[in-house]
Amino acid sequence: MAEVRYEAASRLYPGSEIPAVNELNLDITDGELLVLVGPSGSGKSTALRMLAGLETVTSGSVHINDVDVTLKPPQDRDIAMVFQNYALYPSMTVAENMGFALKQAKVPKEKRNELVREAARILDLEPYLDRKPKNLSGGQRQRVAMGRAIVREPQVFLMDEPLSNLDAKLRVQTRTELADLQARLGVTTVYVTHDQVEAMTMGDRVAVLKDGKLQQVDRPRTLYSRPANRFVAGFIGSPAMNLVEVDRQKGGFSLGGVDVPLNDETTAAVAAASGSSMTVGVRPEHLALGSSGLAGKVTVVEELGSESYVHVSVSHQGSDEVLVVRSGGETDIERGDTVHIGFNGPMHVFGTDGERLGS
Amino acid sequence: MAIFTRAPKAEPILGQNRLVANLLGLLTWFIGLLFFFPLFWLVLNGFKEESVANASPTLIFDPTLDRFREVTEANAGLLSFAEAFGNSFWIVLISTIFVMILAVPAAYALAIRPMRKWRDVLFFFISTKFLPIVGIIMPIWIIARDLNLLGTRTVLVVLYTAMNLPLAVWMLRSFFAEVPKELIEAAQIDGCSLLGQLRQVILPIVAPGLAATALLCVIFAWNEFFFAIQLNPTGASTIPVWVNSQQKFQGQFLAGLSAASVLATLPVVVAGWAAQKRMIRGLAMGAIK
Ligand SMILES: Nc1ncnc2c1ncn2[C@@H]1O[C@H](COP(=O)(O)OP(=O)(O)OP(=O)(O)O)[C@@H](O)[C@H]1O
Ligand SMILES: [Mg+2]
Numbered sequence: 252m253a254e255v256r257y258e259a260a261s262r263l264y265p266g267s268e269i270p271a272v273n274e275l276n277l278d279i280t281d282g283e284l285l286v287l288v289g290p291s292g293s294g295k296s297t298a299l300r301m302l303a304g305l306e307t308v309t310s311g312s313v314h315i316n317d318v319d320v321t322l323k324p325p326q327d328r329d330i331a332m333v334f335q336n337y338a339l340y341p342s343m344t345v346a347e348n349m350g351f352a353l354k355q356a357k358v359p360k361e362k363r364n365e366l367v368r369e370a371a372r373i374l375d376l377e378p379y380l381d382r383k384p385k386n387l388s389g390g391q392r393q394r395v396a397m398g399r400a401i402v403r404e405p406q407v408f409l410m411d412e413p414l415s416n417l418d419a420k421l422r423v424q425t426r427t428e429l430a431d432l433q434a435r436l437g438v439t440t441v442y443v444t445h446d447q448v449e450a451m452t453m454g455d456r457v458a459v460l461k462d463g464k465l466q467q468v469d470r471p472r473t474l475y476s477r478p479a480n481r482f483v484a485g486f487i488g489s490p491a492m493n494l495v496e497v498d499r500q501k502g503g504f505s506l507g508g509v510d511v512p513l514n515d516e517t518t519a520a521v522a523a524a525s526g527s528s529m530t531v532g533v534r535p536e537h538l539a540l541g542s543s544g545l546a547g548k549v550t551v552v553e554e555l556g557s558e559s560y561v562h563v564s565v566s567h568q569g570s571d572e573v574l575v576v577r578s579g580g581e582t583d584i585e586r587g588d589t590v591h592i593g594f595n596g597p598m599h600v601f602g603t604d605g606e607r608l609g610s
Numbered sequence: 611m612a613i614f615t616r617a618p619k620a621e622p623i624l625g626q627n628r629l630v631a632n633l634l635g636l637l638t639w640f641i642g643l644l645f646f647f648p649l650f651w652l653v654l655n656g657f658k659e660e661s662v663a664n665a666s667p668t669l670i671f672d673p674t675l676d677r678f679r680e681v682t683e684a685n686a687g688l689l690s691f692a693e694a695f696g697n698s699f700w701i702v703l704i705s706t707i708f709v710m711i712l713a714v715p716a717a718y719a720l721a722i723r724p725m726r727k728w729r730d731v732l733f734f735f736i737s738t739k740f741l742p743i744v745g746i747i748m749p750i751w752i753i754a755r756d757l758n759l760l761g762t763r764t765v766l767v768v769l770y771t772a773m774n775l776p777l778a779v780w781m782l783r784s785f786f787a788e789v790p791k792e793l794i795e796a797a798q799i800d801g802c803s804l805l806g807q808l809r810q811v812i813l814p815i816v817a818p819g820l821a822a823t824a825l826l827c828v829i830f831a832w833n834e835f836f837f838a839i840q841l842n843p844t845g846a847s848t849i850p851v852w853v854n855s856q857q858k859f860q861g862q863f864l865a866g867l868s869a870a871s872v873l874a875t876l877p878v879v880v881a882g883w884a885a886q887k888r889m890i891r892g893l894a895m896g897a898i899k
Contacts, residue, residue, distance in 0.1 A: 303795075303799060304799075305795050305798070305799075324798070325795070325798045325799045326798060326799065326800075326801040326802070330799060331799065332795075332796065332799050334792045334795075334796060335792075336790070336792060338790065338792035338793050338795070338796040340793065340796075340797075340810075340811055340814075341814070341815060342811075342814030342815065351797075351800050351802075351810075352799075352800035352801055355800055355801035355802050355806065356801055399796075399800075403800075
């Protein structure tokens with residue numbers, strides 16, 4: 252039973268100008284799997300390590316279960332962490348690795364063995380208990396690292412890109428297993444990844460970081476359907492949302508010479524915002540190829556089997572913009588074809604400062 | 611440490627490069643043998659009669675163990691082989707233990723929890739080796755005399771500890787620096803105390819490094835001659851001083867001296883050879899895997 256709370260928590264590394272984590276406010280509820288996602292260098296690991304007690308909090312505070320742990324050392328926080336490179340103790344066997352924390356806590360040997368065996372059973376590690384980490388495959392090592400975390404039954408699991416050293420197929424398989432295990436154990440988990448697909452598929456909620464600042468935290472679906480700003484819009488979703496810089500027009504905007512209207516609410520929001528330009532975002536599945544609409548030339552066709560993504564170059568405000576359009580599988584569209592694009596879904600409008608104005 | 615990296619497997623070499631490679635190989639063997647030859651000759655001489663050793667060089671002779679017997683015989687009033695060996699053994703052992711006890715925490719601090727200006731600290735350690743020992747032997751001698759330590763084993767233990775400490779700190783630091791930071795953090799999170807982290811997590815990983823460092827300290831202390839002859843030339847002295855005492859002012863002593871030299875060299879060669887294989891295997895092993 253644990254809740255985690257960051258209160259305006261910042262980390263400024265000595266010698267750097269801007270904080271790696273900047274006034275982070277985040278509430279994580281009991282049993283939740285919260286994913287921290289963001290591009291490289293956005294401060295995800297730093298935020299996680301602040302919660303672990305491995306990184307000094309320069310200002311603000313971190314709470315676990317309403318207890319201020321900002322100044323507590325890692326061993327007093329009752330947390331377990333899974334590292335990207337697993338950090339298994341090379342001189343110890345799998346069983347010793349998994350039982351190490353229990354041994355430190357002076358759990359009697361009998362009890363310890365029992366807990367280790369139980370964790371090994373959950374993770375299919377029973378045949379490997381007497382092996383050294385160096386004699387395990389990457390996937391097995393990953394599971395040992397997980398096992399080391401779960402035997403302790405900690406308040407909070409912290410995971411820093413625990414799947415990034417696995418090959419693509421195993422990664423996909425493991426991420427569902429991991430999310431399932433977390434849900435069964437019901438232990439509050441903070442999970443760091445730079446892979447937005449991983450974030451979207453695993454997270455109960457996802458927090459998007461950029462340059463140390465929290466951009467948005469919400470359920471995956473909301474993040475996808477109502478991105479709070481231009482950055483989140485472009486970061487979440489694969490392939491990425493089409494984002495085009497357009498000039499304001501009364502009641503809408505013009506894209507490649509085609510006038511597109513906006514609803515009244517959004518129009519009002521646009522009118523109230525400062526700046527003269529705005530950004531319009533449309534997801535590839537909300538564009539369709541048809542016989543009329545915005546004309547353009549096909550530059551690339553990505554065939555994925557069940558669907559395809561057609562990259563169309565359109566002329567907009569004197570330069571070429573590439574729009575990605577989702578189309579059916581087994582398409583006969585080819586590079587060089589001239590096609591027409593229509594809108595068949597929501598559009599997202601972002602102001603000059605990147606903030607969402609409406610859709 | 612560069613000295614202990616595993617040699618890459620030789621790739622087959624094709625065409626013109628092959629000739630060059632063969633020539634280089636030949637040259638290497640030649641140089642190697644050139645270096646080895648004096649040692650070889652020394653060992654041979656140890657098995658000769660004095661008259662044969664001092665005559666024109668020959669490979670054909672009746673080998674004898676008499677020289678070894680003579681040099682190891684105890685002579686009243688002189689430093690005997692057995693005494694010197696015992697002295698060397700204890701002085702080397704105790705000084706090396708002291709060095710390791712002092713160097714491990716220092717290296718830990720420098721590598722794992724570096725403070726500001728740790729590089730300067732490291733430089734200070736190694737800079738103590740810049741001083742020519744000849745230049746400081748006088749004050750050391752006076753201090754030793756005033757402390758009544760002249761002619762004792764204690765003075766050599768102290769000096770050998772001081773002599774090897776910078777090197778050990780320097781070496782151990784580089785081994786400690788290779789311990790992945792995450793391992794220590796994982797141990798911290800697992801609730802391991804500082805001493806526990808050192809004992810249970812770090813030391814098993816750096817064990818080959820510890821062994822390599824200790825071995826070097828043993829070798830340097832075993833071989834040390836200058837301090838020993840200056841501060842402790844008598845009954846409590848070490849093997850190098852004993853070897854030196856085999857030079858006679860009269861008569862022939864080349865074969866005897868050779869035999870003594872072989873005896874002095876043997877322990878170091880054996881220790882080095884035994885430790886080498888294990889250390890290389892240990893050091894080549896990736897810690898994080
Ligand atoms: N020990 C450090 N000293 C100084 N700056 C650091 C240190 N560690 C990280 N930083 C900086 O802090 C910022 C955030 O780093 P962090 O490791 O948290 O990023 P991240 O989001 O985890 O990135 P990645 O996906 O690459 O792991 C980066 O700009 C990085 O350069
Ligand atoms: Mg990171």
